[in-house]
Amino acid sequence: MNANEHPKTGLGENHFRFWRERRQVRCQARGRGRVSERKNWRGTEAFSNMIPELGCGLSPFKRMKAKIIITPKKAVVDPQGKAVQQALEHMGYQGIQAVHVGKYLEIELKGDPAQAHQQIDDACRKLLSNPVIEDYHFELA
Amino acid sequence: MNFAVLQFPGSNCDQDCVHVLANVLGQPTQLLWHKEESLGNADAVIVPGGFSYGDYLRTGAIARFSPVLRAVREFAAAGGLVLGICNGFQILCEAGLLPGALVRNRSLQFRCEHVHLGAVHYDSPFTRAIPPGKLMRIPVAHGEGCYFADAETLARMKANGQVLWQYVNAQGHPVSEANPNGSVENIAGICNEKRNVAGLMPHPERASEDILGSADGRHILSSMIQTP
Numbered sequence: 001m002n003a004n005e006h007p008k009t010g011l012g013e014n015h016f017r018f019w020r021e022r023r024q025v026r027c028q029a030r031g032r033g034r035v036s037e038r039k040n041w042r043g044t045e046a047f048s049n050m051i052p053e054l055g056c057g058l059s060p061f062k063r064m065k066a067k068i069i070i071t072p073k074k075a076v077v078d079p080q081g082k083a084v085q086q087a088l089e090h091m092g093y094q095g096i097q098a099v100h101v102g103k104y105l106e107i108e109l110k111g112d113p114a115q116a117h118q119q120i121d122d123a124c125r126k127l128l129s130n131p132v133i134e135d136y137h138f139e140l141a
Numbered sequence: 142m143n144f145a146v147l148q149f150p151g152s153n154c155d156q157d158c159v160h161v162l163a164n165v166l167g168q169p170t171q172l173l174w175h176k177e178e179s180l181g182n183a184d185a186v187i188v189p190g191g192f193s194y195g196d197y198l199r200t201g202a203i204a205r206f207s208p209v210l211r212a213v214r215e216f217a218a219a220g221g222l223v224l225g226i227c228n229g230f231q232i233l234c235e236a237g238l239l240p241g242a243l244v245r246n247r248s249l250q251f252r253c254e255h256v257h258l259g260a261v262h263y264d265s266p267f268t269r270a271i272p273p274g275k276l277m278r279i280p281v282a283h284g285e286g287c288y289f290a291d292a293e294t295l296a297r298m299k300a301n302g303q304v305l306w307q308y309v310n311a312q313g314h315p316v317s318e319a320n321p322n323g324s325v326e327n328i329a330g331i332c333n334e335k336r337n338v339a340g341l342m343p344h345p346e347r348a349s350e351d352i353l354g355s356a357d358g359r360h361i362l363s364s365m366i367q368t369p
Binding site for chain 1: 198199202203206234235241242244245246247248249287289290291323
């Protein structure tokens with residue numbers, strides 16, 4: 001057993017550190033201001049400086065997953081898609097018009113969502129897809 | 142003429158290329174690991190066949206970012222001769238040094254056989270030593286050798302005479318039966334606009350000695366040696 005873990009719950013040092021720090025930051029940010037001002041503690045600088053690797057859901061250090069789908073361009077012959085289509089037809093499935101075989105990638109990342117979006121888009125163009133033969137689209141959540 | 146043969150993790154035709162260039166054609170040849178950042182005193186570069194980086198993601202997609210490819214890019218921009226064979230052709234296309242791309246064979250089969258190769262233009266540093274009208278018997282060995290370029294790019298390439306080699310039948314005609322992978326217009330190999338970078342799917346280094354059943358590949362490699 002890790003010496004830093006809580007003896008009963010097994011929760012690690014990071015768990016307690018996260019909540020301790022969150023409480024401190026929140027108190028600092030709220031101060032004695034009006035209720036309407038208190039709500040905004042997540043937007044404060046103190047909040048964004050909070051230990052990011054512990055993953056606090058809404059901070060600028062958000063953990064995200066990019067789901068990327070890469071498909072062959074319409075003009076490129078897709079023999080894999082054709083072969084799968086033929087197999088499906090042989091199995092007796094009705095009404096199949098076309099099959100396109102592509103790739104699906106998941107990238108886990110954290111940071112600023114706008115910057116992450118830009119990075120993933122750049123990576124899709126430069127490495128993850130070949131714009132001569134493939135199209136891509138992705139969502140970041 | 143000093144040759145450099147690149148070596149990526151997963152290259153498997155590098156030693157064949159070195160053997161043919163050094164022992165058969167008698168040229169000083171060095172093997173360059175992909176981490177090298179300089180091409181040394183090379184006058185010409187061969188990007189050999191194989192499965193660089195396991196062909197992960199796409200063929201040639203990851204090799205393209207190797208340090209040595211940066212050096213090759215500068216070398217090519219300065220007019221140096223670069224020939225990509227099979228996976229090397231795929232790498233050069235991925236790197237944007239050659240137009241178009243290579244996709245899965247139409248038959249979905251890995252084709253490993255001798256083909257008839259005909260040169261289309263003889264005015265390049267990769268074809269000038271080929272006897273006019275010569276049908277070369279050279280092996281192919283690939284699963285993703287179907288050359289593709291969009292109609293506009295293809296028209297521009299043809300206008301510039303960039304299609305250097307085509308798959309042909311025994312009579313020298315580029316018919317679809319002679320095409321092992323379904324490439325557009327039976328294209329087997331092309332060059333860039335400046336005609337100093339070329340790529341082809343067949344393996345000239347595997348057909349450069351009579352004992353191997355064909356020495357026709359020598360015409361292509363010795364074209365690079367011959368001074369214009």
